[in-house]
Amino acid sequence: MTSRRLTRGAASAGALLLAASLVACGSSGPAGAGGGGGGDAAQVWALQDTVLNPIEESSISRFNETSEAGDAELATFGNDPYKQRLRVALSSPEAPDVFFNWGGGNLKEYVDAGAVEDLTPLLEEDPELRDSFIPSVLEAAQLDGKYYGIPMRGVQPVALFYNRAVLDAAEVEVPQTWEQLLAAVDALKAEGVTPIALAGSQSWTELMWIEYLLDRVGGPEVFQAIRDGEPGAWEHPAVLQSLQLVTDLVDRGAFGDDFASVGYDVGGASTILAQGDAGFHLMGSWEYVNQLGQSPEFVEAGDLGWAPFPAVEGGAGDPANVVGNPTNFYSVVADSDHRDVAIEYVTTALNDEQYVEDLVAAGDVPAVAGVRDQLEQAENADYTTWIYDLVEGAPNFQLSWDQDLPADQATEMLTELQRLFLGEQTPEGFVAAMSAA
Amino acid sequence: MAGTTLVTTAPSPAPTPRGRPRGTRERPSGWYLAPALAFFGFFAVLPMGLVVYLSFTDWNGFGFPQPSGAANWERLVADGEARDALLLTLLFMVVTWAVQTPIALLIGVWAAGRQRNRAVLSSLFFLPLLLSTAAIALLWASVLDPNFGVTQALPFLDRFNFLGDTDIVIYTVVWVVSWQYVPFHTLLYQGAARQIPHSLYEAATIDGAGRYRQFFTITLPLLKYTVITSSVLMIVGSFTTFDTILILTGGGPGTTTRIAPLYMYITGFSGFEFGYASAIAVLLLVLGAGLSLFVTRVTGFRAMQSQQEGL
Numbered sequence: 001m002t003s004r005r006l007t008r009g010a011a012s013a014g015a016l017l018l019a020a021s022l023v024a025c026g027s028s029g030p031a032g033a034g035g036g037g038g039g040d041a042a043q044v045w046a047l048q049d050t051v052l053n054p055i056e057e058s059s060i061s062r063f064n065e066t067s068e069a070g071d072a073e074l075a076t077f078g079n080d081p082y083k084q085r086l087r088v089a090l091s092s093p094e095a096p097d098v099f100f101n102w103g104g105g106n107l108k109e110y111v112d113a114g115a116v117e118d119l120t121p122l123l124e125e126d127p128e129l130r131d132s133f134i135p136s137v138l139e140a141a142q143l144d145g146k147y148y149g150i151p152m153r154g155v156q157p158v159a160l161f162y163n164r165a166v167l168d169a170a171e172v173e174v175p176q177t178w179e180q181l182l183a184a185v186d187a188l189k190a191e192g193v194t195p196i197a198l199a200g201s202q203s204w205t206e207l208m209w210i211e212y213l214l215d216r217v218g219g220p221e222v223f224q225a226i227r228d229g230e231p232g233a234w235e236h237p238a239v240l241q242s243l244q245l246v247t248d249l250v251d252r253g254a255f256g257d258d259f260a261s262v263g264y265d266v267g268g269a270s271t272i273l274a275q276g277d278a279g280f281h282l283m284g285s286w287e288y289v290n291q292l293g294q295s296p297e298f299v300e301a302g303d304l305g306w307a308p309f310p311a312v313e314g315g316a317g318d319p320a321n322v323v324g325n326p327t328n329f330y331s332v333v334a335d336s337d338h339r340d341v342a343i344e345y346v347t348t349a350l351n352d353e354q355y356v357e358d359l360v361a362a363g364d365v366p367a368v369a370g371v372r373d374q375l376e377q378a379e380n381a382d383y384t385t386w387i388y389d390l391v392e393g394a395p396n397f398q399l400s401w402d403q404d405l406p407a408d409q410a411t412e413m414l415t416e417l418q419r420l421f422l423g424e425q426t427p428e429g430f431v432a433a434m435s436a437a
Numbered sequence: 438m439a440g441t442t443l444v445t446t447a448p449s450p451a452p453t454p455r456g457r458p459r460g461t462r463e464r465p466s467g468w469y470l471a472p473a474l475a476f477f478g479f480f481a482v483l484p485m486g487l488v489v490y491l492s493f494t495d496w497n498g499f500g501f502p503q504p505s506g507a508a509n510w511e512r513l514v515a516d517g518e519a520r521d522a523l524l525l526t527l528l529f530m531v532v533t534w535a536v537q538t539p540i541a542l543l544i545g546v547w548a549a550g551r552q553r554n555r556a557v558l559s560s561l562f563f564l565p566l567l568l569s570t571a572a573i574a575l576l577w578a579s580v581l582d583p584n585f586g587v588t589q590a591l592p593f594l595d596r597f598n599f600l601g602d603t604d605i606v607i608y609t610v611v612w613v614v615s616w617q618y619v620p621f622h623t624l625l626y627q628g629a630a631r632q633i634p635h636s637l638y639e640a641a642t643i644d645g646a647g648r649y650r651q652f653f654t655i656t657l658p659l660l661k662y663t664v665i666t667s668s669v670l671m672i673v674g675s676f677t678t679f680d681t682i683l684i685l686t687g688g689g690p691g692t693t694t695r696i697a698p699l700y701m702y703i704t705g706f707s708g709f710e711f712g713y714a715s716a717i718a719v720l721l722l723v724l725g726a727g728l729s730l731f732v733t734r735v736t737g738f739r740a741m742q743s744q745q746e747g748l
Contacts, residue, residue, distance in 0.1 A: 084706060087498035113499040201600070201689060258583035260690035261601030272584060407497070411708035419691040422603055 041073035042097040042338035042345065044330070045086065048076045052153060055358040063349045070341040072098070090115040095333050097342040103140035103149055103329050104404035105227055110331070111143055117332035117339070120146045122347055132351040136397040137367040140326035149329030150346045154285075154364030155391045156325040158208045161281045161288075162305045163273050163298075166193055172279065174305065178216075178245070178312045185254045188279040194256035196249075197278035198421075199264035203414040204402055206421050208282050209249070211323040211401055213242035216312040220321060220396040227404050234434040238316070243420065243427035245312070250421055260422060267294055274298040282309070284324050285387050288380070289363050306383065308390060322390060323398040327367040360384075365391070412437045485722065491715035498709050509716040519717060521692065522700040523724075529607060529696055530675040537615045537622055537671055538664065544619070545626020546656055559627070566620040574684035577613045600686060603693045610694050614681055618674065622667045629663035630656060665736045673729050676721075697721055 046056055056074055064071045075096070077085060082100075089095050090110060101107050110116050123130040130138070133151050141149030162174065167184070170191040175181040188195040199205040214223055218238025225233040249255070256278075262268040264283075267290070273281040274295035281287065288306070292299050311319035330350065332342045349355060351368055359366045360378050365387045372392075375384045391397065402410040416433050419425035425433070492509055494502035513519055548559040565573065580587045581599040588594040599609040633656065641651050679698040682688065688695035688703065695703070698721060705714030 080706070084498075087709065091500045109497070109499070115499070201687065203689070258598050258601055260603070261581075261583050261598055263578075266579075268582070268584060277584070408708040408710050411703060415692060415703075418689055422691045424603065424691050 041071040042336070042341040044072050044074050044098040044345065045082070045096040046074060046076050046100040046152075047082055047328075048078055051362050052364075055355065055362060058358065059349050059352065059355045060345075062352070062354065063345055067341065067344055069344045070338060072338075072341055072345050090333065095336075097333055097336040097338045098330050098345060099333065100152070101141075101149060101329050101331055102325060102399065102403040103327075104399035105406055105410075106403045107141060107148055107329070107331065108143050109406060111148055115334055116148045117334045117336070117343070118146050119148060119150065119332065119343075119346070122343065123147050126347065129347055129351065132369055134367050134369055134392055136394050137326040137391065140397060140399050141329045141331070149331040150350050151327040151367035152330045152346075152350050153328050153366070154359060155327050155367050155387065155397075156284045156286060157322040157387065157391055157394070157397070158212065158282060158284050158309070158324040159287075159387070159390070160307045160309055161273065161283055161291075162279055162307065163276055164303045164305045165301075166191075166276050166279045167305075170279065174307045175310045176307075177310050181310050182249075182252070184279065185249070185252055189253055193276070194272065194278040195254045195280065197262070197269040197272040197281040198255040198259040199262045199269035200255065200259035200418070200421055201261050201263045201268075202265070203418040203421075204400070205264055205269070205283070206417050207401055207414065208284075208323065209246055210242060210417065211398060212282070212309040213245050213312065214238060214317075215321050215323055215396070215398055216309070216315040216317045216319065217242045217245070218315070219317040220398055223398060223401070223404075227401075232435070234431050240427050240431055243430055247420065247423075247427055250423065255421075270294060274304075285365065288383050292363075292380070306386065318395050320394055321396045321398065322394040323400065325400055325403070326391075326397045367391075409434075409437055488715045488718050488722075491712055492719050494712045494715075496711040498711060502712065505712060509713045512713060513716050513720065518692065518695075519697070519700060519720075522695055522697045525607065525694070526676060526696040526698075529611065529678070530672055532608070532611050533614055533675045533678075534668060534671050536611055537619050538668065540615070541619050541622035541667065542626050542657075542660070542664070545623040546630045546652070546660075548623060548627045549630035559623075563620045563624065565617050566624075568617075570617065570680045571684055573613065573617050574681045577609075577616075578685055581609065601690055603690055606686060606690065606693050610682055610685060613685060614675070614678060617681065618671070622671065625663055625667050626660060629660050633659050665732075668736075669729055669732050672732060673725060676725050676728060 044056075044060065046053070053074070053076055060072050060074050086096075086099060090099075090113065095115070101110070107116065134155070137151055137155055138147065141147060141151075160175075166188070167174070170184075170187045170193070172184045172187050173180070175184050185195040211223075218236060218241075222233075222236045222238045225236070226239075262272070264270070269278075269281055269283070270287065270290050271294065272278045274291060288299070288304070291304055298304055308319070308322075330346045332339070332346060336342050356366045356368050356371060357374065360371065360374050363380060363384070365371075365375065365384050369392075372385060372388050375381055375388055378384065398404075402414060404410075405413065413434060416425055416430050420427070420430050491502055493504060493506065495505040495508070496502035544562065548555055548562075568576075578600065579585070583589065583598045583601060588597065588599065597605065600606055637655050637659075638651055641655060646654065677698055678696065679702065682694055682696060682699055683702070686694045688699045697717070701714050701717040701721065704710050704717060708714075
């Protein structure tokens, strides 16, 4: 074990040295400069994704063929390393020129550090470009009235998926209200199936419940205040009420007894739904593609159903609101050495016909206005047009809280949330802990 | 250096025996230390210094760390989560030691025999040591899965939710870590047990001592220093265990397996509070170093040259 400890020590020492040297380079680099990867091409940083990366590659090579400003180059990273690397790189000469992000508070930290180019003038000069994206999606990269990102892939709202066969067997209708959902939970429990599949070993799956409930109970303004850091924002009565709705649901046995060890990445919750061991599953729109890949016979038999999150009676929020990931964005690094290339890329390549067509063909629902006709022609049109309509008709699209809050608060919140689902934290305790955070 | 001395010492590696034949106590030049010192300074001392410096700053990864005085340390003193994480680490440390030591000792002594089947069985048994930690954690995560795991097919075990029940998940982690490292400690015990001279057992047999008596009066006392070595490694190791838990449970469910190193990692690399995470790291460094010093001092580990006096 000692040798293990030493290697780990050396590794972390290396990481620190790297961070330190990057910071040091930042100070000795050209004054005020943040951009440029050293090479001639503008660096575009994105996440590794087997489906998306080839589409991005071909988009960039098309761009390179026609662009007069210069060339771009794609670099991809794994999810967690990406966040860490981007953070350190943005204040160093190793910064990319265009970077992938989730919008919201996640982007806000970069904006506050002065690292992101304001794209508002470009969008104002070119209303056609602005109007080519779904407004509620574009807004997720809007901070203090300024736009800092351009949508670069599909929308990912969270929907209530269900197993039609299981619901039929229990004679349960697809719930439209919270009361109906509770009744469905009881009926499914009586049938001996887990009413709702939940991948509770990962707290972001639990987050979806509280996000929707707070939106339905209190409306989007309540979370907006929390995100803006207004004092006492967590103490809004709607927060407590929606936390209580969650604990009621847990106490009712809606998620069964085993949820704390079910994982999403390993396909746990999706398999439970597909095998008929659960009735519902609240998940992002990517669930459909996953089910299609993992349990094609389940989808092809028509047993996979989807519905909007139920309305909460007496709640202030519009039941048409959605939560999830509006989309991912490309943002331009302020003071980039390849500013012209970077800006030309994000303003011309992301609503490009071929790019959008490629996304649709891959099963994505691009955040581009008027893409519905194209979706109707493509495979899985039932589902993709439903998702498109859901998002286009949504007055508000709340970005996932863990992306919208600053990282330290998000981490704390995910911890407290998991404790709440486990019954180790009370709604009151959650509010107190988050107010103090 | 005279040519004759060179001839006599030729087979041994260079520096140490150089002066001996002439009867002087010449020491190797201090410069031989330079590469090691440089490495140690660059990869151990410098980062440690940086971490100590960072622990007095506020840094979210952007720009430069902002000095924040003792704020991180004040927060650490008042942090209930950090206290829970340390207590959990302590529990984990004690339980892994208590589980691994007897098992490793017994198997090690058993494997020290020289029959053929033991050699085969021992090499099979050492397999976990060859697997990477990530593979082990993923393997056990699937075996213990409450919906699809192997345990669900077994009577009695199917009623447990090993990775989801907040009361037992820490013991599940102990089990997995032990499964991974018992073979290593067994190896230590096997080697040590083989060093015990056979004549002792022959004499004991003549005196009429049975196997148990032989184990407790010969084997165990003579393995004393191996027990200490193995315990130091176990304690220091479990104090820094991190990778297995990160992959197996991620510190969850809730915070039930969030031991101190994991708490530091989550604070630093999920919350991006590098200053505060550094304070936790410094605390862990001090506690870890103190602990291993304490164990070596109290057990007389340093005086271990002679295990078999008079033999």
